[in-house]
Amino acid sequence: MKKSLLLISLLGFSLCASSYNGEGSKAKKAAVEACQRGMSTINRVSAEAIVGFLASDALEGREAGHNTSFIAAEYVVSQLREAGLEPLDGNYKHPFSAYQEASFRRPGRTWYVHPDSVARVQQGPHRRMDMVNVFGVIPGERTDEYVIVGAHRDHWGRDTWKVGDQIYNGADDNASGVSCVLQIARAVKQSGKKPLRTMIFAFWDGEEKGTLGSAWFTCQWPKMQQVKAYLNFDMTGGNNQPDNPPYFAYIYSQENPAFGEWIKNDIKQYNLKLDPSVRPTENLTGGSDQGNFVAHGIPFIWYHTDWTPYYHQVTDEPAQVNWDKLVEITKASYLNAWNMANEESY
Numbered sequence: 001m002k003k004s005l006l007l008i009s010l011l012g013f014s015l016c017a018s019s020y021n022g023e024g025s026k027a028k029k030a031a032v033e034a035c036q037r038g039m040s041t042i043n044r045v046s047a048e049a050i051v052g053f054l055a056s057d058a059l060e061g062r063e064a065g066h067n068t069s070f071i072a073a074e075y076v077v078s079q080l081r082e083a084g085l086e087p088l089d090g091n092y093k094h095p096f097s098a099y100q101e102a103s104f105r106r107p108g109r110t111w112y113v114h115p116d117s118v119a120r121v122q123q124g125p126h127r128r129m130d131m132v133n134v135f136g137v138i139p140g141e142r143t144d145e146y147v148i149v150g151a152h153r154d155h156w157g158r159d160t161w162k163v164g165d166q167i168y169n170g171a172d173d174n175a176s177g178v179s180c181v182l183q184i185a186r187a188v189k190q191s192g193k194k195p196l197r198t199m200i201f202a203f204w205d206g207e208e209k210g211t212l213g214s215a216w217f218t219c220q221w222p223k224m225q226q227v228k229a230y231l232n233f234d235m236t237g238g239n240n241q242p243d244n245p246p247y248f249a250y251i252y253s254q255e256n257p258a259f260g261e262w263i264k265n266d267i268k269q270y271n272l273k274l275d276p277s278v279r280p281t282e283n284l285t286g287g288s289d290q291g292n293f294v295a296h297g298i299p300f301i302w303y304h305t306d307w308t309p310y311y312h313q314v315t316d317e318p319a320q321v322n323w324d325k326l327v328e329i330t331k332a333s334y335l336n337a338w339n340m341a342n343e344e345s346y
């Protein structure tokens, strides 16, 4: 039984998709069925509901440090509660603050969260921005090994001086990613199977101000050494190639070749309508929240539908989202999350 598991890992086959015939197959078959049961809960209506709320004009672009980002946080907490997830370290909401130099001569553009930098900034005139990360947990058999699945919840807010449409709705960036993480969390829960590793679902604040939420978490969470992998979502509903809608970028740490095999095998096995640009990379510290995990040497996968004409524009609205692709990406990444949580090695 163990041998076949090892072989499956080496071949990079998805644990979820593999068929288990013969010896010791009962538990394996049940695991496969559980995985597929969870995946069957992922749907377009939920994606439209989640993105529709978060990217509505009422949420005014969810800018970090503003009330609308806190409202988005409350919404995510309510979704996690309803799905049956547990809080992290006793709380769903983890507040934190970033600090910035306040000077008209040298306007400080960088927000800092690391205690050493904060101590330096606080020596002079400074500004403070309060934010909140949100987390939900599904405990695994192993409570000392973690897999984190995350997306940033904030966007650019509202420009009250702008003439015309003032709201940066951030449907693709990154209500779409939040939709992926929420649906994956619910799917894992509904599978009915306890994962091998403990799964943490993260909804970062302050990404648009400099990946602040994930920077804060990774610089002070005491169990960072026990994080085995990070699955990131930033922009998963865009149409970068209008003549090839299923296109997206699948970026992963090149030290983990199994990650590259997983996506190919899962697309084949489940006939997913996706056309990934599979990109193994080394030390990708920029671009999104995965950078703070890379800095800690943690393997990652990042789903990204690439740049669009409406990137960081007020036109990034739900009407632009490719819902079918968003659902297919949610399914594919659910399988990744399942493998990260359940495979012995990768």
Ligand SMILES: [Zn+2]
Residues within 6 Å of the ligand: 152, 173, 174, 207, 234, 235
């Ligand atoms: Zn983003």
